[in-house]
Amino acid sequence: MRGVSLELQSGKFYVLRGENGAGKSTLLRMIAGLNEPTEGDILIFGIENKFALEHLGYMAHAPLLYDELSGMENLRFFAQLYETAKSDAAKNDAPLIEAMRRVGLDPALERRIGQYSQGMRQRLSLARAIFHSPDLLLLDEPFSNVDPESALAIAKLLAAMRDEGTTIVLVTHQVGLLSSLADEYILLSHGQLVDRGVMTKGLA
Amino acid sequence: MSLSISKLTMVNVRKDLQLEWRSRDVFNSMLFFALLVVVVFSFAFERDESRPVMGGLIWIAFLFSTNMALNQSWARELRNGVLDAYRVSPAPAEALFLGKCLGNYVLILLLECVMAPLFVIFYNLKSGGPLYQLVIIFLLGTWALVVNGTFFAAMSIRTKNRELMLPLLLLPISLPAVYSMVEATSIVLNGDGSPWAYVKFLAGFCVIYTTACFLLFEIVLNAE
Numbered sequence: 001m002r003g004v005s006l007e008l009q010s011g012k013f014y015v016l017r018g019e020n021g022a023g024k025s026t027l028l029r030m031i032a033g034l035n036e037p038t039e040g041d042i043l044i045f046g047i048e049n050k051f052a053l054e055h056l057g058y059m060a061h062a063p064l065l066y067d068e069l070s071g072m073e074n075l076r077f078f079a080q081l082y083e084t085a086k087s088d089a090a091k092n093d094a095p096l097i098e099a100m101r102r103v104g105l106d107p108a109l110e111r112r113i114g115q116y117s118q119g120m121r122q123r124l125s126l127a128r129a130i131f132h133s134p135d136l137l138l139l140d141e142p143f144s145n146v147d148p149e150s151a152l153a154i155a156k157l158l159a160a161m162r163d164e165g166t167t168i169v170l171v172t173h174q175v176g177l178l179s180s181l182a183d184e185y186i187l188l189s190h191g192q193l194v195d196r197g198v199m200t201k202g203l204a
Numbered sequence: 205m206s207l208s209i210s211k212l213t214m215v216n217v218r219k220d221l222q223l224e225w226r227s228r229d230v231f232n233s234m235l236f237f238a239l240l241v242v243v244v245f246s247f248a249f250e251r252d253e254s255r256p257v258m259g260g261l262i263w264i265a266f267l268f269s270t271n272m273a274l275n276q277s278w279a280r281e282l283r284n285g286v287l288d289a290y291r292v293s294p295a296p297a298e299a300l301f302l303g304k305c306l307g308n309y310v311l312i313l314l315l316e317c318v319m320a321p322l323f324v325i326f327y328n329l330k331s332g333g334p335l336y337q338l339v340i341i342f343l344l345g346t347w348a349l350v351v352n353g354t355f356f357a358a359m360s361i362r363t364k365n366r367e368l369m370l371p372l373l374l375l376p377i378s379l380p381a382v383y384s385m386v387e388a389t390s391i392v393l394n395g396d397g398s399p400w401a402y403v404k405f406l407a408g409f410c411v412i413y414t415t416a417c418f419l420l421f422e423i424v425l426n427a428e
Contacts, residue, residue, distance in 0.1 A: 032292045036426075054294040062285030066219075068226040080215045081295035112226075128289065 001026055001037065002191045008169065010045065010135070013162040015178055015199065016171045018188035024171040025061065027188065028138045031169065032058045044136055054082060057134030059142055063125040067114035071105060071124050072096060074113060075131055082132045099131035100124075102157055104150060118145035126154065130161065137161065139170040143177060155181050209299045216303020217310075223280060224311060230276045234269040234315050241265040242319065246326040254327050259390030262323060263345070263382060270312055270349045271371055274357035277308055282361060287425075297422040301354065305414075309350045316342055332395020341392065341399065344406040345385035351410065352378050355417035359424050381409045 001023050008014060016024045029035040031042055033049045044052035058064075065074045075096040100106070103123040113121060122145050129137060137158075143151040151174065159181040162168055172178065175185070179199060187195040224230055245254070245261055254261065281287040290300055323329045331338055353374050360369035375382075388402035 034288055034291055053292060056292060058289070058292040060285055060288060062288075064285050064289035066223060066280075066286055067284065068223045069219075073222075077215070077219050078289060078293065081212065081290065081293040083211075 001030065004188075004191075004193050005040075006186065006193060008167060010167045011162065011165050012184060013159065013168045013178075013182040014170065015175060015182045015185045016169060016188065017173075017175060017185050021190075022188040023191040024188055025140050026191075028058075028140050028169065028171060029060075031136075032056060032138055052136075054132070055135040057129035057132070057137040059125050059129040059137075059139045061140055061144075063113075063121040064128065065113050065121065065124060068112060070110045070112050071100065071116070071127075072110070074124065075099065075128060078128055079131060095133070096127075096131050099127040102130070103127045104153055119147055119150060122146050123150065123154070133166075135166060137166050137168045137170075139168065141171055141173075143172055143174045151177055209296055209302070212295050212299035213302040213306065216300055217306045220277065220303060220307030221310065224307070229280075230273045231311055231315065233276065234273050234311070235318065237272055238265045238269045238315060238319050239322070241268070242322050242326050249327075251328045255394065256390070258323075258327060258329060258393050259386045259388075261327075262389060263386050265319065266312065266316060266346070267349060267375075267378075267382065268371075269315060270308075270346075270353055271374065273308055273311060274350075274353040275361075275367060275370055277304060277354075278357045278361040279366075291425065297425045298418055300425070301358070301418060301421040304358075305347075305351050305354045308354055309347060312346050312350060313342075316346065329393070331393055333392035333399070337392045337399055337403075338389065340403060341385060341388045341406070344403065344410055345381065345389075348381040348385070348406060348410050348413065349374075349378060351414050351417055352381075355413075355421065355424065358421070359427075362427075381406060384409070 004023075004027065016027065018024050026035060030037055031044070031049060033042075033053065042049040044055055047055075049056075066077070069077065072093070076093070079096055100109075103126050105120065105123050105127065113124060116124065122142065126139070126142055129139070139158075142154055142158075146154065155177045158168055158170070162183070168182075170178070170182070182199045185195075185197060185199055186193065241261075241264060249257070281290070291297075353370070356373040356377070357366075357370050360366045360373060363369050384402040384406045388399035388406070391397050391399040391402070
């Protein structure tokens with residue numbers, strides 16, 4: 001990334017666009033604290049990003065799940081890592097079942113995720129990112145490997161989360177899906193921010 | 205810190221043991237390697253002439269089996285990028301480190317329990333000193349290997365030649381502990397003297413390296 005300065009409003013839905021290698025995923029990883037910027041700060045709701053992790057949901061290219069565990073077992077493990085006053089996910093399964101339901105997965109699914117299809121893994125990965133109702137949701141290509149109906153359902157779910165107050169930053173090449181759902185686009189090229197605007201203008 | 209390290213450590217231990225119970229990747233490869241060492245060396249030595257080198261032989265088997273286990277236990281965290289999910293959670297890095305150490309410790313102790321009767325059978329092994337001394341040496345020696353090994357395996361996990369890197373990093377650092385384990389074990393097996401000086405050294409080694417690795421682990425985890 002080179003000289004990127006960006007301020008995002010809470011409760012808005014942003015789409016990060018750009019060609020392959022533009023730096024979209026790197027920017028998301030930096031916001032999530034997985035990559036360190038060489039200079040500058042990243043603040044989430046006014047707090048340095050590494051101290052604001054409980055406010056963050058992150059979904060990457062890879063599913064970030066254990067193949068040997070079932071969907072619910074994966075979510076239960078991660079829920080225990082978020083055992084804060086804000087989330088009671090570790091104490092009962094209700095938020096986990098709700099997250100599974102929201103992404104269209106059967107909560108009773110006891111199969112190990114090594115046996116899931118790519119699309120199911122992708123949806124479970126989204127459930128892992130949202131079960132603790134994060135204030136900021138970072139999503140890297142959430143529609144890849146997902147069938148068109150499920151992709152539309154996920155897009156609508158994200159729009160509903162935005163309406164509930166979650167700030168969403170999403171990387172995708174399937175911008176058409178979000179044309180009427182997202183608020184703003186941010187265009188990156190060669191590691192630099194080159195344009196930003198309301199979603200319809202971005203699609204024009 | 206709102207999250208309890210001890211509680212999250214146990215969450216990680218449970219998860220690691222559950223993963224291992226289902227896949228048995230780590231334990232099977234450790235067991236196979238340790239068996240190989242026992243059988244190969246049983247051909248190299250006559251049953252009674254192996255006694256003077258038994259301390260070294262036992263620890264060679266466990267040292268290299270440990271190497272194998274530690275690499276695989278971290279490789280599991282890299283598969284599907286799961287380590288990133290841990291890093292973006294508010295859970296402290298130290299809980300992951302201690303959880304991994306304890307999980308590996310349980311597995312390696314289990315391996316030692318399985319292997320002990322085989323050493324007795326293949327090498328006609330008898331302890332010249334009290335058995336409880338051997339138990340203490342093995343508990344401390346195994347922890348010394350595991351705590352260093354878990355730390356250095358985490359350090360080498362993102363390198364291209366991680367299978368090579370771990371022994372290169374681990375063996376020189378662990379040399380004083382390995383020497384103490386071997387000497388103490390030989391003393392007890394041969395029943396010729398007191399192993400306590402070596403045991404005390406091992407205990408000190410464990411305390412120092414556990415503290416250092418615990419404090420430095422977050423830097424290792426977040427290094428790119």
